[in-house]
Amino acid sequence: MTGRFAAIWFxxxxxxxxxxxxxxxxxxxxxxxxxxxxxxxxSAVSPAAEAQGVTAGxxxxxxxxSVPQLLVLDDRPGLAGRxxxxxxxxCIRYTPTVAVAPPDGLTLDIxxxxxxxxxxxxxxxxxxxxxxSKGYQVRIAIADTIGTAWAVARxxxxxxxxxxxxxxDILPALPPAALRLPPEVLLRLEKLGLRTIGTFxxxxxxxxxxxxxxxLLLRLRxxxxxxxxxxxxxxPVPPYEERLPCLxxxxxxxxxxxxxxxxxxxxxxxxxxxxxxLRKATLMGYRIDGKTVQVAIGTNRATANAAxxxxxxxxxxxxxxxxxxxxxxxxxxxxxxxxxxxxxALWGSEQGLGDTALAELLDRLTGRDNCCxxxxxxxxxxxxxxxxxxxxxxxxEPVASAWRTDRPRPVRLLARPEPIDVTAPIPDYPPMVFxxxxxxxxxxxxxxxxxxxxEWWMDEGEHRDYYxxxxxxxxxxxxxxxxxxxxxxxxxxxIHGFFA
Amino acid sequence: MIVTAENKREVISQLQRxxxxxxxxxxxxxxxxxMSLGPVERAFPNGVFPAGSIHEFIAAAPEQAAAxxxxxxxLLTRLMRQEGVCLWISASRTLFPPAIGAFGVTPDRIxxxxxKRERDILWATEEALKCSGLAAVVAELRELDFAQxxxxxxxxxQSRVTGFVLRSQPLRIGNTACAARWQVSPxxxxxxxxxxxxxxxxxxxxxxxxxxxxxxxWTLEWAAGRFAPVADPHKQTVALPERLVPEQRTG
Numbered sequence: 001m002t003g004r005f006a007a008i009w010f011x012x013x014x015x016x017x018x019x020x021x022x023x024x025x026x027x028x029x030x031x032x033x034x035x036x037x038x039x040x041x042x043s044a045v046s047p048a049a050e051a052q053g054v055t056a057g058x059x060x061x062x063x064x065x066s067v068p069q070l071l072v073l074d075d076r077p078g079l080a081g082r083x084x085x086x087x088x089x090x091c092i093r094y095t096p097t098v099a100v101a102p103p104d105g106l107t108l109d110i111x112x113x114x115x116x117x118x119x120x121x122x123x124x125x126x127x128x129x130x131x132x133s134k135g136y137q138v139r140i141a142i143a144d145t146i147g148t149a150w151a152v153a154r155x156x157x158x159x160x161x162x163x164x165x166x167x168x169d170i171l172p173a174l175p176p177a178a179l180r181l182p183p184e185v186l187l188r189l190e191k192l193g194l195r196t197i198g199t200f201x202x203x204x205x206x207x208x209x210x211x212x213x214x215x216l217l218l219r220l221r222x223x224x225x226x227x228x229x230x231x232x233x234x235x236p237v238p239p240y241e242e243r244l245p246c247l248x249x250x251x252x253x254x255x256x257x258x259x260x261x262x263x264x265x266x267x268x269x270x271x272x273x274x275x276x277x278l279r280k281a282t283l284m285g286y287r288i289d290g291k292t293v294q295v296a297i298g299t300n301r302a303t304a305n306a307a308x309x310x311x312x313x314x315x316x317x318x319x320x321x322x323x324x325x326x327x328x329x330x331x332x333x334x335x336x337x338x339x340x341x342x343x344x345a346l347w348g349s350e351q352g353l354g355d356t357a358l359a360e361l362l363d364r365l366t367g368r369d370n371c372c373x374x375x376x377x378x379x380x381x382x383x384x385x386x387x388x389x390x391x392x393x394x395x396x397e398p399v400a401s402a403w404r405t406d407r408p409r410p411v412r413l414l415a416r417p418e419p420i421d422v423t424a425p426i427p428d429y430p431p432m433v434f435x436x437x438x439x440x441x442x443x444x445x446x447x448x449x450x451x452x453x454x455e456w457w458m459d460e461g462e463h464r465d466y467y468x469x470x471x472x473x474x475x476x477x478x479x480x481x482x483x484x485x486x487x488x489x490x491x492x493x494x495i496h497g498f499f500a
Numbered sequence: 501m502i503v504t505a506e507n508k509r510e511v512i513s514q515l516q517r518x519x520x521x522x523x524x525x526x527x528x529x530x531x532x533x534x535m536s537l538g539p540v541e542r543a544f545p546n547g548v549f550p551a552g553s554i555h556e557f558i559a560a561a562p563e564q565a566a567a568x569x570x571x572x573x574x575l576l577t578r579l580m581r582q583e584g585v586c587l588w589i590s591a592s593r594t595l596f597p598p599a600i601g602a603f604g605v606t607p608d609r610i611x612x613x614x615x616k617r618e619r620d621i622l623w624a625t626e627e628a629l630k631c632s633g634l635a636a637v638v639a640e641l642r643e644l645d646f647a648q649x650x651x652x653x654x655x656x657x658q659s660r661v662t663g664f665v666l667r668s669q670p671l672r673i674g675n676t677a678c679a680a681r682w683q684v685s686p687x688x689x690x691x692x693x694x695x696x697x698x699x700x701x702x703x704x705x706x707x708x709x710x711x712x713x714x715x716x717x718w719t720l721e722w723a724a725g726r727f728a729p730v731a732d733p734h735k736q737t738v739a740l741p742e743r744l745v746p747e748q749r750t751g
Contacts, residue, residue: 353585353609357633362611365624371616372624377597378608389597392608399608403601408698411573412566413596445689447697470698474688475563497596498563500570500603500686500701500722 004120004164006108007149008127009139010087013104014075015046017083020135029067032075033060043075047137080104087136088234094127099231105153107146109231114142120161143167146231147223151178167224172198179219185212240278240333242267249288249325256285256320256329260313261306263331268306277302277339283313285326293320297367300374300395301359302337308360312367353396362395379403383452385413385496407450408468410478410497417494420479424493427485430467434479436495441471449481468499476500520545520712535578538729540705540720544680545712551579552660553679554652556644558667558708560683565668567703568684569595572664573603574722576636579662580609584635587628589613589621591640604725618642625663626651632659640666649676681709687719690730702730 010016019026025046031054032044040060052067060072080103088098088106097109110123117123124140131138141152143162152162152170155178162170171178174197176189189212194200200208201220208217221227242263250256260283271277279302284294295316303309320326353376362374379401380390388404422431430446448467454460462483470476476499482492535541535549544550557572559565576586588595588610597607613628615621618641625639629652644665656663665678683706689699706717719730 353611355585355633357631358585358611361628361631361634364627365613365615368623369615369617369620371614372620373614375593375612375614376608376610377612379598385596395611403598403607405598405602409599409602410566410596411569411599412562412594413599415592415594445691445696445698468698470689472688474686474702476566476686476689476698476701497599498566500567500573500599500703 003109003111004114004142004144005146005149006110006124006127006140006142007101007146007153008091008106008108008131009153010084010104010106011137011139012044012047012050013083013136014044014079016136017079018073019046025071026135028071029069030071030073031060031063033072034075034077040072042072044080085234087131091127092235094123096235097231097233098235099233101150105150107149107231109233110142124160143170145223145225146229147180147219148225150180151223154178171223172196172201176200179216179223181216181219185216188212240267240271240336242331244329244331246327246329249322249327250329251322251325253317256317256322256326257310257314259326259329260317260331261310263329264306264309264313267331267333268304268309271304271333271336271339275338276336277304278309278333278336280333280335281309281313282332282334283317283320284330284332285320285322286328286330287323288325288327289323291323293322293326295320297363299359299363300366301356302339303356303360303363304339305356305360308363311360312363315364315367359395382455384455385409385452387455387458408447408478408499410476411500412498413478414496417480417496420493420495422479422481422491422493424481424491428465430469431479431493434469434493434495436477441475441477443469444472445470466496517546523712535575536726537720538718538727540707540716540718540727540729543707543710543713543716545710549575550679550711551662553656554649554663554665554677556649556665556667556676556678556681558670558673558681558683560669562668564683564685565666567686567701568666568682569600570603570701570722571682571684571703571705571720572638572666573600573605574727575662575664576600576610576638577604577725580605580635584609585633586610586636586638587613587634589615589624589628589637589639591615591618591621603722622648625665626655629655629661629663630659632661634659634661636662636664638664638666640668642667642670643672644670644676645672646675646677649678653677653679678709679711680707680713682706683708689721 014032027048028046029049029052030046031042031049033040034043042054042056042058042060042063044056045054049070054063054067054070064070064072084100084106088100091098091106091108095108095110095113099107101107114120114123117126120142124142128138128140139153141149141156141160143149143152144164144167148162148167148171151174155174175195176197177186179197205217218227222229244259244263250259280298282294282296284292286292297312297316366372366374376392376395377389378392378399380388381401382388421435423433424431428449430443430448432443434441446467446469449465451463451465453463464480464482466478466480469479477495478497478499479493479495482494537549541547541549557568559568580586586609592614593612601607613624615624621639621641625637628634628637644667652663685704687702687704689702691697691699700721700723702719702721705720707715709715721728721730
């Protein structure tokens with residue numbers, strides 16, 4: 001996780017707003033009340049009233065009885081939400097990604113923004129001063145995760161800025177309420193005497209899940225940064241989509257190509273500017289007969305190279321049926337990822353597996369034919385020949401263990417061993433003669449046996465005794481006998497590969 | 501120059517060099533890869549293995565295909581060097597990556613591509629050969645006609661990638677535009693005297709056709725990470741005419 005988040009807590013959101021609107025109320029004793037089940041219940045209190053012991057959730061009549069000079073005003077439904085949204089939009093000056101954290105907070109994704117104000121401390125002070133000068137009392141915290149920022153803003157006692165990677169030092173001292181948990185879970189924790197996060201943080205996850213449900217674990221993991229949490233920004237990021245309406249319906253291949261080229265140019269310019277690349281793209285054509293046709297491409301690596309993407313589309317556009325003509329082209333990129341900027345190599349044409357040209361070539365190959373498989377093999381730690389290699393998941397996955405070359409292995413391995421007829425002298429000796437596909441081979445030289453046992457924890461069956469044999473014409477084979485010598489059962493010999 | 505008995509050899513070799521030059525054969529230093537093939541290299545024009553062109557391997561049996569794969573593996577080692585990547589395009593992979601490691605290739609730098617149809621393999625090979633970031637491309641094909649091989653050769657002349665076409669059990673062997681046509685068959689190995697078992701991999705390497713060179717046949721052994729020529733006691737190797745070997749040039 002590389003993000004940084006700021007949480008803003010408006011302690012007296014609605015009352016502060018009212019005090020701004022009506023200056024005579026500033027510093028006064030007042031509260032807002034809303035009807036609940038036919039009686040007036042306090043929903044928000046001013047700082048002065050809170051000092052007198054009035055809290056939200058009290059009946060308005062009780063509050064008036066205890067503090068006679070309390071001014072009770074009507075709360076308007078949805079006021080807090082509207083205020084938060086307006087404040088959130090105002091906060092877009094600090095970061096483009098602002099989300100509302102109901103009922104009384106904002107969450108800002110400040111990754112890469114704080115340095116514009118000269119560091120996180122100055123950034124935080126700037127927001128607090130600006131909001132404070134407007135008349136809002138706020139508490140702000142900055143941390144690596146949304147959960148920690150939220151917790152420190154509301155319950156933190158120390159510094160408001162949690163340094164990178166130090167959530168684990170801050171969280172244990174905070175109360176469980178800092179984890180954004182529902183009231184019933186908080187009540188149960190309180191009953192069990194778990195008054196700080198530290199008291200239950202180390203418990204086995206299974207125990208916590210059984211007693212408090214998945215929610216607690218999720219919140220804990222989110223606060224610690226072990227699980228990703230996503231913001232719903234107030235201003236959503238516009239989708240990666242380009243449209244090209246045509247004056248005349250397009251029904252020629254050249255026309256479609258020009259359309260694709262134009263759409264790609266504009267889309268790639270935007271992607272480049274944002275440091276992103278697309279992994280999937282869909283081209284849709286809206287035909288004048290009301291039908292929609294579409295083709296899709298995929299890439300192995302995020303790319304914003306218009307020329308390369310055009311080549312990929314050029315393989316697919318013949319599948320696009322224009323019919324009577326296409327009047328609107330829409331290019332969508334449903335899967336977009338961060339792309340590493342390409343470093344132009346000054347010299348040396350051999351760039352290895354990280355080469356962009358190679359990735360683009362593989363895209364073209366897989367784009368042409370769905371049956372095409374691209375695979376790279378890495379050594380796997382098994383002796384059983386079929387399992388000694390595994391397919392790499394990514395084209396640039398590093399090698400974890402070294403390749404073994406100490407044992408003879410055939411250059412060509414048959415997909416499945418084929419049975420052969422063999423004349424072998426006595427147990428554990430290599431065969432003298434074997435017949436494979438109708439040809440008799442006289443064995444002249446042999447190495448072995450190399451016994452390879454099955455991994456009993458993976459599959460059952462018999463071991464193999466491998467022999468590396470060479471016949472009279474110098475052809476070299478890999479043969480094996482399956483299982484031990486046994487008088488009752490016929491001996492099973494197989495050929496498994498050809499040596500170079 | 502007046503041809504006399506003394507300078508006859510020099511004149512002829514000079515003429516040959518000129519002819520190679522006119523035919524577009526310049527051994528540029530950048531693309532010269534020393535293959536350590538020993539006497540085989542002398543069969544090629546200028547005495548240099550033509551990297552950056554198409555080589556055709558004929559295999560009449562799976563044993564020959566395996567031997568050719570091993571031989572190609574030895575060549576790939578030199579071509580891929582430190583960081584190079586090789587593409588191995590076939591209908592279905594039968595090459596066993598750990599085994600090719602015995603020939604010095606890092607098997608995880610080979611990208612295997614499986615395609616169903618023969619024409620798709622051809623298309624993929626051509627596309628791959630145009631990609632100059634690759635060290636080599638190996639294609640397992642059955643048939644290759646002149647026009648197709650010409651396309652591959654043209655692609656290679658731009659990108660300078662070395663292409664190997666391994667044709668197992670071909671039905672027709674016609675003319676192709678490849679730089680060389682090889683046939684590699686397994687030869688009986690010779691373990692050290694008094695030692696049991698199978699010796700080092702040994703091949704009968706036949707150059708059936710070489711463009712601007714002279715075909716021949718040799719016995720090679722893969723020993724200590726390089727090709728080692730083996731003197732055949734029974735069969736006399738085709739002696740190369742001396743004049744085809746140019747003297748070491750300076751500059």
